[in-house]
Amino acid sequence: MKRFHPSPPETPFYDSRKGVDRSLSGGQSPPDDTSWGGTPGRSKDTYEVPGEHVMMYIGQPTQLYIRIPEPKEIWPTLRDRDGGNPDNRNNKESIHVLLIEGTGIPDHDVEITVQMILPSGGHDHTNQPPLEMRGLLTATGGTTATGNGEVTARTNAQGGITVTHAAPEFGGRFELIARAQVQGKILEDRDTLTVRVPDLVELPEVNYYELIGRTNDHPSNHWATQLVMENIQSIAMAWFLLYPNESPISINDISLEYGGLFDVTGNWRPPHSSHRIGTDVDVRTALPGLRSGIPTRTPRDATDWAATTWVGNINFEDICRVFNGEPELHSPDSANEHYHIDF
Numbered sequence: 001m002k003r004f005h006p007s008p009p010e011t012p013f014y015d016s017r018k019g020v021d022r023s024l025s026g027g028q029s030p031p032d033d034t035s036w037g038g039t040p041g042r043s044k045d046t047y048e049v050p051g052e053h054v055m056m057y058i059g060q061p062t063q064l065y066i067r068i069p070e071p072k073e074i075w076p077t078l079r080d081r082d083g084g085n086p087d088n089r090n091n092k093e094s095i096h097v098l099l100i101e102g103t104g105i106p107d108h109d110v111e112i113t114v115q116m117i118l119p120s121g122g123h124d125h126t127n128q129p130p131l132e133m134r135g136l137l138t139a140t141g142g143t144t145a146t147g148n149g150e151v152t153a154r155t156n157a158q159g160g161i162t163v164t165h166a167a168p169e170f171g172g173r174f175e176l177i178a179r180a181q182v183q184g185k186i187l188e189d190r191d192t193l194t195v196r197v198p199d200l201v202e203l204p205e206v207n208y209y210e211l212i213g214r215t216n217d218h219p220s221n222h223w224a225t226q227l228v229m230e231n232i233q234s235i236a237m238a239w240f241l242l243y244p245n246e247s248p249i250s251i252n253d254i255s256l257e258y259g260g261l262f263d264v265t266g267n268w269r270p271p272h273s274s275h276r277i278g279t280d281v282d283v284r285t286a287l288p289g290l291r292s293g294i295p296t297r298t299p300r301d302a303t304d305w306a307a308t309t310w311v312g313n314i315n316f317e318d319i320c321r322v323f324n325g326e327p328e329l330h331s332p333d334s335a336n337e338h339y340h341i342d343f
């Protein structure tokens, strides 16, 4: 334990552990130490109780702290199909909570809540995700408790609680909020956590493909890994060079800026079940009489696409495979029909 200088003459304080007014006598001010909770100067009120080897914070009100360790950033929770969360995709944060008044206050209820900061992560809609989509909290203190998005646990003998937060499935910025009620007063502290798939890059605007599918809820929908960006650009350029009389490919959703669940309709749920890590790319197919795109239906000159038949486009599919993509038909026989390319 850190050593402190003896305390100054007759400093009064409230001993929350014993519930009595006490005072310290004799000594000088302790050394300055700003490692405590990032509040400079605070430790000037820190003294060791003579003969008890107990560290006291004198003259300070009751305080509640929540601290997320650096770099305060984790991956979203991913499905097994996306490779899950091995060690290099950590999706769990271990967060410390402390309730203190002189010494830690033991056996006291603290509520921990997760709230999304909106807009963030590529989600421009401002509806909070439901609690069950904000990540599982496991709090261990005097008691252990779990809950989705919120949990209440009791402090341990030192006034502390350790909270493990398993990330939500979507990316964004989140506030972890601790609240406790002490002697009729509500105490609150918060810290900010980023949940994201790191290193995604945004597809630039160029003349050999078209970027489509931006919405008010998700105005930036073309974030990919560097490798996938290069591959989809190569596919688009190869198509453009081989078939100059066809329209350039129209690239719809890839991933959001922070990755994670891409809730197309802004309700924090699929239908996009993939598109989480910048490795799935949607490309529009033509619907004769309705819209241009990769030609996949016959007859091509039909005026009602519903009267046409899907035949696919082996040339386009071959180009995809040359550049490490596996094209699949998604939403067949609907106005949302498209090639989904899995890299």
Ligand SMILES: [Zn+2]
Pocket (backbone or CB within 6 Å): 122, 123, 124, 125, 217, 218, 262, 263, 264, 266, 267, 268
């Ligand atoms: Zn969204």
Ligand SMILES: [Zn+2]
Pocket (backbone or CB within 6 Å): 275, 280, 281, 282, 330, 340, 341
């Ligand atoms: Zn898709």
